[in-house]
Amino acid sequence: xxxTAGVGHIVLSDGLAAISVFIEPASSKQPAPQxxxxxxxxxxxxxxAMGSHWVTVVGEAPxxxxxxxxxxxxxxx
Numbered sequence: 043x044x045x046t047a048g049v050g051h052i053v054l055s056d057g058l059a060a061i062s063v064f065i066e067p068a069s070s071k072q073p074a075p076q077x078x079x080x081x082x083x084x085x086x087x088x089x090x091a092m093g094s095h096w097v098t099v100v101g102e103a104p105x106x107x108x109x110x111x112x113x114x115x116x117x118x119x
Contacts, residue, residue, distance in 0.1 A: 054101075054111070061101030061111060068094050079105055088112045 050065040068074065068091070075096060080087045086108040089098045092115060099112040 059102045061099060061103055061108065063111065063115065064096075064098040064100070065092075065115065066096050066098075068096055079109060081105065093117060 048067050050063075052063040054061045054063065074091075075089055075098075077090050078088070080089075084102050085100060086103060086105045087098065087100045088105070088108045089096060090112050091097075095117075097112050097115045099108045101108055
């Protein structure tokens with residue numbers, strides 16, 4: 043992904059639709075993305091900050107589902 047180190051990617055699927063979850067470190071070199079929900083055709087994208095990381099969920103799923111998955115991501119030691 044553009045040579046960005048430390049980006050995690052998980053794909054969730056029910057066999058019909060797929061949802062991608064990206065977790066990447068926040069960078070002071072780039073402007074912070076705008077958190078929230080964006081619809082691009084049939085695809086919903088939801089971004090939120092989580093500590094020093096950004097969680098981005100993308101998929102052809104209802105907006106509520108994409109937001110629910112992003113909000114369910116948590117940091118564990």
